[in-house]
Amino acid sequence: MKYEKKNLFYIYILFLTLIPFTAYASIFTYYPVNVSLQPVSPPIVLRDPLQPGVSVSTGPAGASASIAYLIPYAISLSQGAIYSNTFDTGLPVGWVTYGLGTWGSSTGRVSGGVSGSTKGGQGQTDVAYYKTSDLYSSSYSGYIYLAAYVSTSNVGAGRWAGIAFHGTATQNFYACLVGDNGMLEIAMRIYFGVEFWTVLSSAQAAISTGSFYLLVCARNPSTGAMLAQLYDPSTGFLLASTSASSTLISPTSIGLVVRRVGGGPGVSPVFDELVLSYRDPGSVCITNIPSGWRAELYNGSTLIGSQISSGPAAEVCFQIFAISTILRQGVIRVYDSSNTLRASLGPQLVVGGSLYRLDPQASTARILNVVNLDGKGYYALLTLSSYSYSGFSSIQIRVCGSTCSSWISIPPPPAQTTEVQIPPGTSYVELSQNPSQVGAQASISLFLNYSTLPGQGGVSVAYPIFISIR
Amino acid sequence: MGARLKRPALALSVALAIAIILSYAYSAVFVYYPMNVILRPVDPPIIFSPGSNANQNDLGGQNNPYDSNKIDVNTGLQGTVLSLTLHPTYQYNYYYNLSLIVNNDGKAYYITLKVKQAASLPPDSVARLLVYNAPSGGDEVADVSLLSTGDTATAQIPAGGVWRIDVYIYIPEGNTLPSQTSAEVQLIYSPETGVTPPIVPP
Numbered sequence: 001m002k003y004e005k006k007n008l009f010y011i012y013i014l015f016l017t018l019i020p021f022t023a024y025a026s027i028f029t030y031y032p033v034n035v036s037l038q039p040v041s042p043p044i045v046l047r048d049p050l051q052p053g054v055s056v057s058t059g060p061a062g063a064s065a066s067i068a069y070l071i072p073y074a075i076s077l078s079q080g081a082i083y084s085n086t087f088d089t090g091l092p093v094g095w096v097t098y099g100l101g102t103w104g105s106s107t108g109r110v111s112g113g114v115s116g117s118t119k120g121g122q123g124q125t126d127v128a129y130y131k132t133s134d135l136y137s138s139s140y141s142g143y144i145y146l147a148a149y150v151s152t153s154n155v156g157a158g159r160w161a162g163i164a165f166h167g168t169a170t171q172n173f174y175a176c177l178v179g180d181n182g183m184l185e186i187a188m189r190i191y192f193g194v195e196f197w198t199v200l201s202s203a204q205a206a207i208s209t210g211s212f213y214l215l216v217c218a219r220n221p222s223t224g225a226m227l228a229q230l231y232d233p234s235t236g237f238l239l240a241s242t243s244a245s246s247t248l249i250s251p252t253s254i255g256l257v258v259r260r261v262g263g264g265p266g267v268s269p270v271f272d273e274l275v276l277s278y279r280d281p282g283s284v285c286i287t288n289i290p291s292g293w294r295a296e297l298y299n300g301s302t303l304i305g306s307q308i309s310s311g312p313a314a315e316v317c318f319q320i321f322a323i324s325t326i327l328r329q330g331v332i333r334v335y336d337s338s339n340t341l342r343a344s345l346g347p348q349l350v351v352g353g354s355l356y357r358l359d360p361q362a363s364t365a366r367i368l369n370v371v372n373l374d375g376k377g378y379y380a381l382l383t384l385s386s387y388s389y390s391g392f393s394s395i396q397i398r399v400c401g402s403t404c405s406s407w408i409s410i411p412p413p414p415a416q417t418t419e420v421q422i423p424p425g426t427s428y429v430e431l432s433q434n435p436s437q438v439g440a441q442a443s444i445s446l447f448l449n450y451s452t453l454p455g456q457g458g459v460s461v462a463y464p465i466f467i468s469i470r
Numbered sequence: 471m472g473a474r475l476k477r478p479a480l481a482l483s484v485a486l487a488i489a490i491i492l493s494y495a496y497s498a499v500f501v502y503y504p505m506n507v508i509l510r511p512v513d514p515p516i517i518f519s520p521g522s523n524a525n526q527n528d529l530g531g532q533n534n535p536y537d538s539n540k541i542d543v544n545t546g547l548q549g550t551v552l553s554l555t556l557h558p559t560y561q562y563n564y565y566y567n568l569s570l571i572v573n574n575d576g577k578a579y580y581i582t583l584k585v586k587q588a589a590s591l592p593p594d595s596v597a598r599l600l601v602y603n604a605p606s607g608g609d610e611v612a613d614v615s616l617l618s619t620g621d622t623a624t625a626q627i628p629a630g631g632v633w634r635i636d637v638y639i640y641i642p643e644g645n646t647l648p649s650q651t652s653a654e655v656q657l658i659y660s661p662e663t664g665v666t667p668p669i670v671p672p
Contacts, residue, residue: 028667031518033552033655035599035616035637037589039647040530040539042559059643063560375536376527447562452527452538459528459541462562 043374044450046463049366049428056368066466067367071360071435073343075332078287078357081277082144083135083254086326091128098171101126101258106270129166129173129255135276138250141222145353146176146254147281147325149233151212152269155179158261161269164189165219165251171195172249175257176217176228179267182207184240186217186228188248189257197259205230205240212272213239214282214321221250231282233322273326277353282321284330286356288313290439292337295358300329300347313438315355325352334358336470360391360435367467368429370399370422370448377402378422380450382429383462384408384415391440392433395469399448401427410444422450433469441470515575516627516659517549521567521634522605528557543568552657558639560647570605571633571657578629580663583614583622589653591617592645599655600636601625608634616653624663 045062048054053070085092090105097103103126136144144165152161155178162177162185171191178184185202189195207213207230214231224247230239254276260267275281286295289309297304297318304327305318320327330350334343343358372378382399387410389395395410398417405417420427429448444467452458524543531538542555552569573579581601589597601612603625611625611633627633641647658667 026665027662028658028660029514029516030667031516031550031552031657031659033583033599033657034554034652035589035597035655036553036555036650036652037591037597037616037639037648038539038555038557038650039591039641040557040559041647042561043530059560061560061643063643374529374538375531375533376538452529453523457566458523458526459556459558460564460566461529461559462564464561 043372044378044380044422044461044463045371045373046448046465047369047371047426049369051366053363054365054367062371064464065368067468069365069367069431069433069467069469070340070342071433071440071469072363073334073358073438074361075286075334075343075345075356075358077354079278079355081275081281081351081353083130083274083276084326084351085274086328087272087274092130095128095130097126097128099126103128126258127164127166127171127173127255129164130253134168134252135254136221136252138221138252141220142278143218143220143225143227145216145218145277145279145281146275147214147216147277147321147352148256148274149212149272149325150178150215150269151210152179152267153209154265154267155182155207155209156265157181159265159267160185160187160257160259161267161271162257163215163217163271163274164255164257165217165249166253166255167249167251168253170249173251173255173257174200174217174219174226174246174249176215176226177257177259178205178207178213178215178230184228184230184242186226186242186244188246190248200226200244200246201228201242203228203240203242207239214325216281219251223247231321236319236322273324275325275352277351279353279355280317281325281352283317283319284327284350284352284354284356285315285317286332286334286358287315288358288438289316289334290336293342294335294339296333296335297350298329298331298333298346299323299327300331320350320352326350332356358438360438360440362432362434364430364432366428367431368465370401370427370429372422372424372427375424376452377424378450378452379419379454379456380422380427380448381405381419381456382408382417383447383449384410384412385445385447385464387411387442387444389440389442389444389469391435391437392442393436394432394434395442395444396432397429397444397446397467399427399429404430407432408446410442419454419456429465431467431469441468443468513574514548514550515573516579516581516657517572517574518545518552519549519570519572520545521569523565523567524569529559529563530557541565541568545569552635554637556637556639558641560641560643563639563641565637565639567605567634568637569635571601571627571635573627573629573631576629577661578626578631579659579661580624580626581612581633582624582658582667583612584656584658584667585614585616585619585621585653586656587652587654588618589616589651590648591639591641591651592647594642595645596638596640597653598638600638602634602636603627603631605632605634614655616655626663627659
């Protein structure tokens with residue numbers, strides 16, 4: 001009985017101890033908090049700067065922007081013809097003639113002629129050649145092409161007209177000739193007070209008098225390999241071709257040749273559009289074209305050809321000799337896969353055998369206007385969110401207000417610019433890019449952060465900006 | 471015989487009347503125990519105080535002459551009320567360090583935020599009241615949407631602790647901005663946890 005009283009006492013003490021905790025748990029204090037939102041129109045809005053190559057789409061309130069920037073491209077001459085002459089004023093200044101014939105001009109072309117009595121059966125040769133300086137190295141290890149349009153008055157036996165790889169200090173040369181009963185020939189002329197002709201190779205060519213043909217004569221100075229080709233410009237067809245090889249002569253210049261052997265009617269050929277080049281003189285090529293892009297070649301407003309690149313940096317070529325191997329009003333245009341004109345060259349003289357190259361250009365451009373419509377200044381910076389890119393040496397972006405911020409770099413660091421003040425009026429975002437290859441492209445997401453106090457204090461607002469560079 | 475029958479009935483009626491009278495007499499008995507309630511008000515152990523961006527420039531302003539909107543922060547005379555007036559715009563708005571929650575007591579308290587009345591913004595908008603356990607940086611201890619009613623989880627503010635209140639607002643473009651909308655929130659604190667606070671005022 002005594003033990004039970006003691007237990008009751010302990011239970012009573014424990015009950016008293018728990019009372020204060022129960023009281024604490026039941027104390028709640030309530031403070032009212034009121035958050036009133038009074039939205040305002042954006043004090044800073046984004047606008048299209050209306051700059052070339054920049055296309056901007058802003059959100060309905062001007063609080064976001066999507067920017068497409070087109071990398072500027074340029075077309076430049078990568079490898080031009082070694083020499084060319086339109087012969088528009090006859091035989092050019094600096095050319096030297098020898099032989100028995102005469103040279104003159106004929107409606108914008110060079111005319112030559114050999115006629116009269118035969119001379120001891122050795123024939124009569126009339127040569128005009130360009131010897132001002134060596135035009136190419138005799139050790140060059142590829143084909144060098146010489147081409148001219150030739151029309152002759154006589155393709156009969158013992159009558160030739162052609163073009164020559166000529167020795168500068170001698171009267172020796174290799175010549176590609178048409179004539180002698182409609183043949184295409186590669187011949188060699190050696191002169192030791194008297195001339196000696198050797199036909200190295202020949203092919204039958206169905207040519208007629210009074211028509212212009214494109215005569216192409218190619219020679220590899222290192223190996224002595226030679227190639228003669230005759231094309232019909234009206235059809236583009238190859239009429240005849242023949243090849244030979246000889247290293248007896250080391251020509252470094254070029255010339256025109258008219259030859260007659262035997263009596264009878266003379267021969268009076270006309271030459272036009274002489275081209276000496278390292279590449280096919282009947283074509284013009286443009287290299288470094290991105291896949292899916294389209295190149296076009298015009299002469300004036302006449303479209304000569306249009307080709308779409310099938311490789312990442314492919315070369316496309318246009319056969320031009322049906323028009324002329326020297327385009328007086330040549331225009332090259334390159335369009336991207338969206339059919340947007342990306343580069344243009346001309347109108348200018350475009351010579352067959354030339355190689356042009358398309359290259360992306362480094363640039364710095366204003367890509368977005370940041371207009372502060374408020375009566376007070378703000379403090380802005382750019383923060384990179386995400387990016388992907390290929391084919392660039394560098395991409396940089398910054399914001400310019402009272403001063404210009406530091407740059408964001410792609411790839412970072414830095415991923416954030418320094419802060420600049422955006423006064424009332426127009427500030428802007430600037431892009432600087434340096435592509436390293438054609439087809440360079442990038443996608444960049446960033447934020448324009450601005451605040452009412454320096455250090456992004458007060459309230460900080462973020463506008464999303466997406467930039468596509470291609 | 472008839473008179474003999476009436477007498478017992480009369481006696482029963484009298485007895486019943488006496489019993490009823492006696493019962494009324496019993497209900498008039500009152501017993502009084504002494505009970506003393508002493509109220510000793512104290513200074514609020516938890517108070518609001520203005521943050522570093524309180525009453526600084528907000529977005530926009532009035533023209534002619536120009537008068538910038540302010541980040542209005544009012545914590546009352548004793549710091550037991552918090553009133554915020556903000557001027558957000560489209561896209562992402564972050565108001566940092568608007569107010570501080572200060573525990574001046576020597577013991578910890580448990581804090582809950584309850585949104586009693588939600589604000590209204592265009593569809594897909596976001597408005598959150600965020601609490602961090604330090605005046606600068608710190609870890610998030612409470613995050614409540616101002617666009618729907620509900621409670622945050624309870625978090626403990628230690629003795630002498632200082633918490634920071636930020637507000638994050640996102641309003642997508644393409645919607646008309648309301649001129650004003652408000653959220654009513656309660657900060658509820660208690661020295662003990664584990665009990666659901668009653669709704670006050672009842």
